[in-house]
Amino acid sequence: MYIQVKNVTKIYTQNAVNAKALEDANLEIKQGEFICLLGPSGCGKTTLLNLIAGFEKPTEGEILLDGQIVNEPSIKYVTIFQNYGLLPWRTVQGNVELGLESLGYDKAKIRKIAEEYIELVGLSAFKKHHPYQLSGGMQQRVAIARALAVDPDIIFMDEPFGALDAMTRMKMQDEISGIWEKKKKTILFVTHDIDESVFLADRIVIMTPHPGKIKSIINVPLARKRDRTHPDFLTIRDKVFAEFEMKEKNKIEYYI
Numbered sequence: 001m002y003i004q005v006k007n008v009t010k011i012y013t014q015n016a017v018n019a020k021a022l023e024d025a026n027l028e029i030k031q032g033e034f035i036c037l038l039g040p041s042g043c044g045k046t047t048l049l050n051l052i053a054g055f056e057k058p059t060e061g062e063i064l065l066d067g068q069i070v071n072e073p074s075i076k077y078v079t080i081f082q083n084y085g086l087l088p089w090r091t092v093q094g095n096v097e098l099g100l101e102s103l104g105y106d107k108a109k110i111r112k113i114a115e116e117y118i119e120l121v122g123l124s125a126f127k128k129h130h131p132y133q134l135s136g137g138m139q140q141r142v143a144i145a146r147a148l149a150v151d152p153d154i155i156f157m158d159e160p161f162g163a164l165d166a167m168t169r170m171k172m173q174d175e176i177s178g179i180w181e182k183k184k185k186t187i188l189f190v191t192h193d194i195d196e197s198v199f200l201a202d203r204i205v206i207m208t209p210h211p212g213k214i215k216s217i218i219n220v221p222l223a224r225k226r227d228r229t230h231p232d233f234l235t236i237r238d239k240v241f242a243e244f245e246m247k248e249k250n251k252i253e254y255y256i
């Protein structure tokens with residue numbers, strides 16, 4: 001699915017006060033690309049995600065998916081949030097089956113597809129467990145399995161690993177990168193973590209606030225599986241730091 005964002009501005013109006021969340025954004029995303037939207041709080045990352053997903057409408061400009069203007073959300077685009085969105089009373093299997101149930105498949109088919117994706121994320125031994133019996137990383141893997149199971153055209157991920165500790169987070173980055181290689185889904189991934197974006201993205205969309213804007217787009221032409229300590233990785237990382245004007249001598253920052 002080919003995504004086009006054309007001259008998109010979004011202004012929220014609350015109590016007669018206008019807030020410009022996004023100004024004149026332009027972006028084209030090809031089928032199967034892994035795109036990271038990177039920037040500090042308030043730069044319009046979630047707004048851009050919600051506009052493309054059809055949850056919000058642009059104030060100016062337009063968003064096209066395969067040439068069609070986006071008017072509303074579709075079952076073919078799924079979103080994975082930071083807080084997983086799992087139903088606590090359902091097992092892992094039941095949670096992964098959730099999205100499939102709305103597709104009208106028979107029970108046996110739903111079970112088979114769910115099992116396939118539970119295996120893909122390495123949770124077959126836990127399929128009868130409930131979310132409270134799982135770690136944060138495992139819960140996020142259930143959310144990923146559920147999202148992939150409906151065979152979506154686009155996966156939106158809004159800071160999905162934000163609540164995880166650093167080591168689990170890196171493990172999840174490895175996993176989502178591996179899954180992306182196998183499935184080649186279009187992924188739009190919101191993050192404020194520079195290393196995460198260099199590790200995951202084909203292209204990093206650099207965004208800046210006041211008002212939210214796309215400042216630049218950086219290509220990451222590194223083969224997967226990426227080595228976070230390789231000089232080529234660090235060169236791109238430096239380039240991203242420079243975009244945020246954070247590359248100064250004696251100044252080390254890992255987050256923006």
Ligand SMILES: Nc1ncnc2c1ncn2[C@@H]1O[C@H](COP(=O)(O)OP(=O)(O)OP(=O)(O)O)[C@@H](O)[C@H]1O
Nearest residue numbers: 012014019021040041042043044045046047048212
């Ligand atoms: N529904 C809304 N009504 C009014 N203002 C909003 C609304 N949603 C977002 N905004 C404002 O628009 C700007 C961009 O918000 P957005 O959530 O897109 O940024 P973000 O980059 O995703 O930030 P964060 O990393 O903190 O989630 C912010 O100033 C925010 O306060």
